[in-house]
Amino acid sequence: MTVPVLVVTGYLGAGKTTLINAMLAQAGGRRIAAVVNDFGAINIDEELIRATADGIVGRADGVAGRADGVIGLANGCVCCTLQGDLLRTLKLLLARDPAPDHIVIEASGVADPAGIVQALADPVLWKSARLDAVLCVVDAEDVTGHAARRGDDLWRAQLAAANFVVLSKTAAIDDAAVEALSGLLSPTGKPPVIDMAREALPTGLFLDTGARPTRFTAVAAGEPRRSDRFATVEWQSPGEISLTVLQALIADYAPVLIRAKGIFHFCEKPGRRYLLQMVGQRVTLEPLPGDDQPGCRLVMIAEAGRLDRQALLARLGAGTDIPGTHL
Numbered sequence: 001m002t003v004p005v006l007v008v009t010g011y012l013g014a015g016k017t018t019l020i021n022a023m024l025a026q027a028g029g030r031r032i033a034a035v036v037n038d039f040g041a042i043n044i045d046e047e048l049i050r051a052t053a054d055g056i057v058g059r060a061d062g063v064a065g066r067a068d069g070v071i072g073l074a075n076g077c078v079c080c081t082l083q084g085d086l087l088r089t090l091k092l093l094l095a096r097d098p099a100p101d102h103i104v105i106e107a108s109g110v111a112d113p114a115g116i117v118q119a120l121a122d123p124v125l126w127k128s129a130r131l132d133a134v135l136c137v138v139d140a141e142d143v144t145g146h147a148a149r150r151g152d153d154l155w156r157a158q159l160a161a162a163n164f165v166v167l168s169k170t171a172a173i174d175d176a177a178v179e180a181l182s183g184l185l186s187p188t189g190k191p192p193v194i195d196m197a198r199e200a201l202p203t204g205l206f207l208d209t210g211a212r213p214t215r216f217t218a219v220a221a222g223e224p225r226r227s228d229r230f231a232t233v234e235w236q237s238p239g240e241i242s243l244t245v246l247q248a249l250i251a252d253y254a255p256v257l258i259r260a261k262g263i264f265h266f267c268e269k270p271g272r273r274y275l276l277q278m279v280g281q282r283v284t285l286e287p288l289p290g291d292d293q294p295g296c297r298l299v300m301i302a303e304a305g306r307l308d309r310q311a312l313l314a315r316l317g318a319g320t321d322i323p324g325t326h327l
């Protein structure tokens with residue numbers, strides 16, 4: 001049996017995890033395994049997807065062997081440094097009994113999917129797990145608000161690899177602007193552009209798209225662009241952090257942060273954990289249901305050289321009841 005593989009790509013914070021969670025919620029009896037690659041050592045996306053996937057989880061580091069579900073690949077990018085890990089992870093998944101019906105790979109927001117497509121073109125793997133399609137999530141707010149994004153090499157590489165484009169964050173954008181954006185992203189209508197806010201999510205379609213790239217096309221995907229353009233600061237603590245300290249820190253660093261996400265317990269709000277999401281200037285902080293592991297984890301991403309790492313870590317440390325660690 002050959003298991004179809006869907007690769008979900010898209011820029012930092014575009015909505016990849018949100019889309020995969022929506023797909024898992026509509027799985028309708030299909031066994032979907034998700035492989036989640038986060039740029040940093042702390043894999044927040046893995047945890048967010050795991051919360052939807054009925055708590056089934058395995059890890060890429062060999063702790064697997066539990067039920068298939070979500071496998072996190074942290075601290076690197078499956079398009080380049082973690083290619084070997086990706087292949088090992090897929091083999092682990094395929095060895096499970098029963099094997100998954102579908103595999104979805106979430107690329108990190110800094111990944112050029114060409115590297116993943118190339119890794120999947122491995123001749124042995126291709127017989128048991130075949131690339132079915134690359135889906136690119138495009139943040140409509142980001143692209144309409146920042147014309148420069150369209151000239152961004154990484155963004156263009158992600159779009160160029162796509163068999164499907166899914167627009168996220170279109171609810172606040174009028175129909176004419178969405179139509180114009182669709183024309184811009186796909187002037188010929190191929191790949192099709194799907195507006196997540198206005199159209200029902202065609203989970204079935206994404207999972208067996210019929211796009212069927214051949215192994216030859218996959219090999220021809222070319223070398224991925226390697227980028228040292230982004231810098232990440234990651235921090236975690238077993239304790240709680242002051243909400244006031246975190247809010248002030250996020251406000252101060254907002255002009256340079258491209259993406260931040262974290263899971264927190266606050267001194268001011270005991271007994272609940274919260275999810276921080278920041279994409280560009282949009283920040284949300286919401287209670288996060290599910291497993292209540294103690295502690296805090298935060299990942300911040302900016303253009304290289306724009307984060308004062310030591311100052312950031314010192315401020316985070318000063319705001320916690322138990323000293324944190326950074327990675």
Ligand SMILES: Nc1nc2c(ncn2[C@@H]2O[C@H](COP(=O)(O)OP(=O)(O)OP(=O)(O)O)[C@@H](O)[C@H]2O)c(=O)[nH]1
Pocket residue numbers: 010011012013014015016017018019045108109110167168169170171196197259261277278279284
């Ligand atoms: N309003 C709105 N918010 C969205 C939509 N899709 C995603 N978001 C929000 O955008 C933020 C980032 O979404 P994620 O799904 O984590 O994005 P991602 O592409 O997985 O992010 P990275 O893996 O960090 O690159 C979260 O706060 C989401 O709730 C959408 O269609 N509409």
